[in-house]
Amino acid sequence: MKTSIIVFPGSNRDRxxxxxxxxxxxxxxxxxxxxxxxxxxxxxxxxxxGGFSYGDYLRCGAIAARSPVxxxxxxxxxxxxxxxxxxxxxxxxxxSGLLPGVLMRNERLKFLxxxxxxxxxxxxxxxxxxxxxxxxxxxxxxxxEGNYQADARTxxxxxxxxxxxFRYVDEAGAASDSANINGAARSIAGIVNDxxxxxxxxxxxxxxxxxxxGSSDGAGLFRSLALTLEKVA
Amino acid sequence: MFxxxxxxxxxxxxxxxLKSDEYERFAALIARxxxxxxxxxxxxxxxxxxxxxxSRIHLRNLPTKAPHVIQGPGENAGVIDIGDGDxxxxxxxxxxxxxxxEPYQGAATGVGGILRDVFTMGARPIAAMNALRFGAPDxxxxxxxxxxxxxxxxxxxxxxxxxxxxxxxxxxxxxDGNCLVNAFxxxxxxxxxxxxxxxxxxxxxxxxxxxKTGRDGIHGATMASAEFDDKSDxxxxxxQVGDPFAEKCLLEACLxxxxxxxxxxxxxxxxxxxxxxxxxxxxxxDLGIELDLDQVPCRxxxxxxxxxxxxxxxxxxxxxxxPDKEETARAIFTKWGLDFAIIGHTTDDLRFRVLHHxxxxxxxxxxxxxxxxxxxxxxYVPTRRQAVVRPEDVPAPASLGEALMTLLAxxxxxxxxxxxxxxxxxxxxxxxxxxxxxxxIIRVGEGPKALALTCDxxxxxxxxxxxxxxxxxxxxxxxxxxxxxATPLAITDNLNFGSPERPEIMGQLVAAIRGIGDACRxxxxxxxxxxxxxxxxxxxxxxxxxxxxxGVGLLxxxxxxxxxxxxxxxxxxxxxxxxxxWLGQSLYLREICAREEGSPPPPHLHTEKRNGDFVRDLIRxxxxxxxxxxxxxxLLIALAEMAIAGGIGAAIDARPHGAPPHAVFFxxxxxxxxxxxxxxxxADIIARGRDLGVAVARIGTTGGEELTILDEPPIKVxxxxxxxxxxxxxxxxxxxxxxxx
Numbered sequence: 014m015k016t017s018i019i020v021f022p023g024s025n026r027d028r029x030x031x032x033x034x035x036x037x038x039x040x041x042x043x044x045x046x047x048x049x050x051x052x053x054x055x056x057x058x059x060x061x062x063g064g065f066s067y068g069d070y071l072r073c074g075a076i077a078a079r080s081p082v083x084x085x086x087x088x089x090x091x092x093x094x095x096x097x098x099x100x101x102x103x104x105x106x107x108x109s110g111l112l113p114g115v116l117m118r119n120e121r122l123k124f125l126x127x128x129x130x131x132x133x134x135x136x137x138x139x140x141x142x143x144x145x146x147x148x149x150x151x152x153x154x155x156x157x158e159g160n161y162q163a164d165a166r167t168x169x170x171x172x173x174x175x176x177x178x179f180r181y182v183d184e185a186g187a188a189s190d191s192a193n194i195n196g197a198a199r200s201i202a203g204i205v206n207d208x209x210x211x212x213x214x215x216x217x218x219x220x221x222x223x224x225x226x227g228s229s230d231g232a233g234l235f236r237s238l239a240l241t242l243e244k245v246a
Numbered sequence: 247m248f249x250x251x252x253x254x255x256x257x258x259x260x261x262x263x264l265k266s267d268e269y270e271r272f273a274a275l276i277a278r279x280x281x282x283x284x285x286x287x288x289x290x291x292x293x294x295x296x297x298x299x300x301s302r303i304h305l306r307n308l309p310t311k312a313p314h315v316i317q318g319p320g321e322n323a324g325v326i327d328i329g330d331g332d333x334x335x336x337x338x339x340x341x342x343x344x345x346x347x348e349p350y351q352g353a354a355t356g357v358g359g360i361l362r363d364v365f366t367m368g369a370r371p372i373a374a375m376n377a378l379r380f381g382a383p384d385x386x387x388x389x390x391x392x393x394x395x396x397x398x399x400x401x402x403x404x405x406x407x408x409x410x411x412x413x414x415x416x417x418x419x420x421x422d423g424n425c426l427v428n429a430f431x432x433x434x435x436x437x438x439x440x441x442x443x444x445x446x447x448x449x450x451x452x453x454x455x456x457x458k459t460g461r462d463g464i465h466g467a468t469m470a471s472a473e474f475d476d477k478s479d480x481x482x483x484x485x486q487v488g489d490p491f492a493e494k495c496l497l498e499a500c501l502x503x504x505x506x507x508x509x510x511x512x513x514x515x516x517x518x519x520x521x522x523x524x525x526x527x528x529x530x531x532d533l534g535i536e537l538d539l540d541q542v543p544c545r546x547x548x549x550x551x552x553x554x555x556x557x558x559x560x561x562x563x564x565x566x567x568x569p570d571k572e573e574t575a576r577a578i579f580t581k582w583g584l585d586f587a588i589i590g591h592t593t594d595d596l597r598f599r600v601l602h603h604x605x606x607x608x609x610x611x612x613x614x615x616x617x618x619x620x621x622x623x624x625x626y627v628p629t630r631r632q633a634v635v636r637p638e639d640v641p642a643p644a645s646l647g648e649a650l651m652t653l654l655a656x657x658x659x660x661x662x663x664x665x666x667x668x669x670x671x672x673x674x675x676x677x678x679x680x681x682x683x684x685x686x687i688i689r690v691g692e693g694p695k696a697l698a699l700t701c702d703x704x705x706x707x708x709x710x711x712x713x714x715x716x717x718x719x720x721x722x723x724x725x726x727x728x729x730x731x732a733t734p735l736a737i738t739d740n741l742n743f744g745s746p747e748r749p750e751i752m753g754q755l756v757a758a759i760r761g762i763g764d765a766c767r768x769x770x771x772x773x774x775x776x777x778x779x780x781x782x783x784x785x786x787x788x789x790x791x792x793x794x795x796x797g798v799g800l801l802x803x804x805x806x807x808x809x810x811x812x813x814x815x816x817x818x819x820x821x822x823x824x825x826x827x828w829l830g831q832s833l834y835l836r837e838i839c840a841r842e843e844g845s846p847p848p849p850h851l852h853t854e855k856r857n858g859d860f861v862r863d864l865i866r867x868x869x870x871x872x873x874x875x876x877x878x879x880x881l882l883i884a885l886a887e888m889a890i891a892g893g894i895g896a897a898i899d900a901r902p903h904g905a906p907p908h909a910v911f912f913x914x915x916x917x918x919x920x921x922x923x924x925x926x927x928x929a930d931i932i933a934r935g936r937d938l939g940v941a942v943a944r945i946g947t948t949g950g951e952e953l954t955i956l957d958e959p960p961i962k963v964x965x966x967x968x969x970x971x972x973x974x975x976x977x978x979x980x981x982x983x984x985x986x987x
Contacts, residue, residue: 022583023491025407029675046581063673065405068491124400126670155404155670220672225689225804 014242016042016058021077026063033219037235047080058095061102073158074104096211103213112213114163120196124157132182135175140212143237150230152221159215161197179203248550250281262289283551283607290518297619300746301778304759308773309766322363324774326736335369336432338740338796340779344485345427349394353427354402354488360431362514365497368441369433373688376413376429377701377794381422391425400668405490410669411686417657423784428740430796443513445531445566448594455586456496456562460545462486463558492561499582508571515562521555523564528612534593539602543585551607626752635830635844637909646955650882655969656837664974684729696804698732700797705790707846712754716761717849723797724769728858729875731807731865732799739776744788746780754791768851808865808873812892815949818928823857823918824941825902827909833879834912847914854917860940872922882911890967897954898946
């Protein structure tokens with residue numbers, strides 16, 4: 014499996030993400046600088062890391078979405094290649110139109126770093142096939158703008174097509190206002206595009222890959238990708 | 247038109263924060279009337295913040311050496327050897343005055359400054375902490391300051407990408423007019439790749455790197471050395487504005503050029519910006535410096551030499567590069583989109599010369615700017631000792647449980663989750679213990695080594711007895727590191743006091759430094775970096791003396807560590823250390839009895855060491871995984887915190903004899919811990935303690951969903967948690983503001 018991690022100026026979880034791929038799949042990702050116009054040959058997975066690309070002084074991810082490398086990322090996605098965007102990566106995917114919707118300021122207006130419970134709503138995506146359907150995962154999130162919003166029609170379509178992959182839930186697995194940490198529409202924490210090859214999510218599976226980090230529930234996501242690519246190959 | 251040669255009037259001298267005799271000393275040194283730019287330069291170099299003129303004479307007595315100390319005070323940060331070729335580089339620094347004037351930017355740039363101090367030396371920052379003190383919760387400005395400071399710290403650290411893993415937040419009316427923001431950062435480097443400010447040869451080009459120079463922060467260091475009055479808001483323009491994105495790019499660029507072996511000397515532009523950094527670079531290398539200000543990248547047009555030399559614009563570096571690596575460096579700076587320019591060169595004439603538009607704006611002896619700064623042995627009077635409060639003279643509460651609930655929900659003891667959650671504490675993936683424990687634990691690389699970090703001070707003890715307070719601050723940091731299983735290695739100290747020109751304040755400073763030194767010596771815990779912030783007073787009202795201690799310890803094997811959370815039912819709870827029931831200056835006395843008085847608990851440093859070594863050995867042997875040090879609020883608060891953290895209750899069925907129950911349970915005697923151990927191991931551990939002269943007493947058992955104190959009605963752990971968690975969010979929510987107004 015060949016992974017390319019895109020590094021924008023201001024990306025700050027690029028190393029965490031690289032370590033997660035390395036630890037879970039033994040795979041050494043390539044780091045691709047934002048001003049490249051092509052991805053390394055043979056790239057299977059493109060990963061967009063968390064951070065504050067270009068400072069995110071404008072709308073989060075808005076400038077990164079227009080960087081040279083994103084044209085290559087869009088072409089990769091169009092070919093059916095896998096793309097995963099975490100936190101700022103999710104914001105960039107929405108800003109670049111690879112995923113529908115936007116990520117707004119957290120409902121309570123503050124940056125929040127907390128370990129949350131996620132429910133796997135669709136365990137049949139290339140990113141989640143290693144999880145059981147309805148599995149509950151513990152992993153941290155850390156963001157100020159993770160409040161996912163889209164118009165009602167888009168939301169309904171996402172739900173109907175199984176594009177809602179992760180939801181914020183309470184420890185018993187139920188969605189509720191109090192478990193919905195950032196006020197996201199329908200408690201959405203992560204979605205895929207309609208073809209199912211592009212995933213965006215706010216929480217950080219890359220910071221939950223070993224028990225020492227408090228949870229290893231995130232490792233399943235990286236293993237799922239490896240599993241998927243084995244089958245594709 | 248900028249007049250570099252105005253008449254130097256007494257008003258102009260005073261406006262630069264210089265006393266008339268200091269000015270005379272300077273004029274005599276250069277044997278002529280200074281230019282305005284020169285006056286600005288000397289005001290920056292000779293103010294309290296940069297010259298330590300009131301504290302230097304006393305700081306000399308602090309122990310700063312140990313076999314594991316690579317670099318003590320005097321550089322950007324302290325450096326210690328943590329084995330395997332790794333070095334930990336750390337420092338704490340205050341940004342008090344700017345944070346009070348403009349809380350978000352003041353705190354943000356405080357974080358930026360301390361991170362820069364660490365990566366200037368070649369270390370990648372891996373953890374940050376902060377110690378915050380605010381005025382009384384009901385003071386009009388407090389909520390605004392808390393919200394702004396916390397958002398500023400988070401806004402900078404989260405974007406930069408360093409985990410903020412611990413700290414302190416406290417409230418007291420003495421900080422009403424002067425909040426304290428002490429920011430700590432720690433980074434890791436290889437011991438053979440540490441970078442210093444010292445330039446090495448004449449004729450080398452000096453490179454400016456980073457953000458452009460603007461008019462922000464002019465006279466920041468002078469402001470930080472002045473008292474406040476009602477007009478302090480007018481100083482808002484002297485607060486710098488932070489750009490964490492620029493800093494992140496600067497970090498990566500600096501580490502890349504260092505890895506490319508392109509750097510001879512490097513110094514960040516912090517307080518007093520270009521002036522201080524250039525002078526240090528030259529003076530440390532016994533060289534002169536000539537700057538051509540026409541080359542300095544400026545954000546605004548028409549900036550004068552005076553403004554450029556005093557600007558405190560953030561995210562800037564000064565470098566001397568290896569001549570054959572200039573192209574390599576250039577490529578790296580361009581990649582990161584950073585401004586850079588050659589703005590001068592080193593010389594062999596030991597002058598600090600500043601040129602602008604072809605004219606010499608300043609020409610000063612470079613060594614003397616630092617070496618000949620005034621040094622004061624200011625008069626001081628010792629703090630009057632307070633009477634010892636006898637436990638019998640302190641009323642007992644209606645019930646211990648009720649007092650516990652009140653204390654748990656008090657501003658200084660309640661949960662700081664509202665604050666901690668605004669900081670990214672998990673980025674980099676190495677946070678094994680984040681906020682809320684005795685010390686944070688950060689894995690180094692892929693382990694098995696880890697570092698423990700804490701910051702501590704108990705200002706009310708320092709106020710009552712600065713010698714005891716100084717000792718206690720160090721002892722508590724040492725104890726917190728020990729409580730997670732770490733060997734305490736070194737400290738950074740951040741001394742926050744009022745005006746040194748008042749003998750009673752100077753008395754606090756002198757005694758606190760002596761106390762810190764005493765404890766550092768006995769506990770083998772040297773000082774490797776630090777910062778002094780004086781003049782923390784408003785309209786003559788000084789803050790409580792607050793010598794914050796940032797402690798760093800080493801865990802050789804991260805699998806042998808302890809946390810505060812009860813993790814098993816049926817464990818025996820053991821109290822380590824002697825309890826006499828010391829209520830003087832306790833939070834019980836303050837919060838329950840509304841009395842702030844008495845002599846604080848005496849720190850017994852040899853006992854501290856004996857008890858701590860005993861506890862650490864138990865953790866290292868794998869016999870103990872649950873441990874909590876006892877400090878603010880005493881035994882019952884510690885037990886409640888352990889129960890809340892673990893979601894497991896406990897029955898407390900025994901207590902040390904002698905003192906009345908409320909003194910035993912809420913007294914703040916030092917050198918104590920609570921540990922939870924396998925019940926079968928209890929007798930053995932008690933016996934081993936006895937052999938070593940360590941008091942060990944069985945006090946109860948873990949289990950259930952309730953905390954039961956002697957024969958009182960049990961309290962649900964969920965109720966303890968609700969009390970503990972409730973105060974901060976309620977205090978900070980807008981609805982609470984509406985209710986009050």
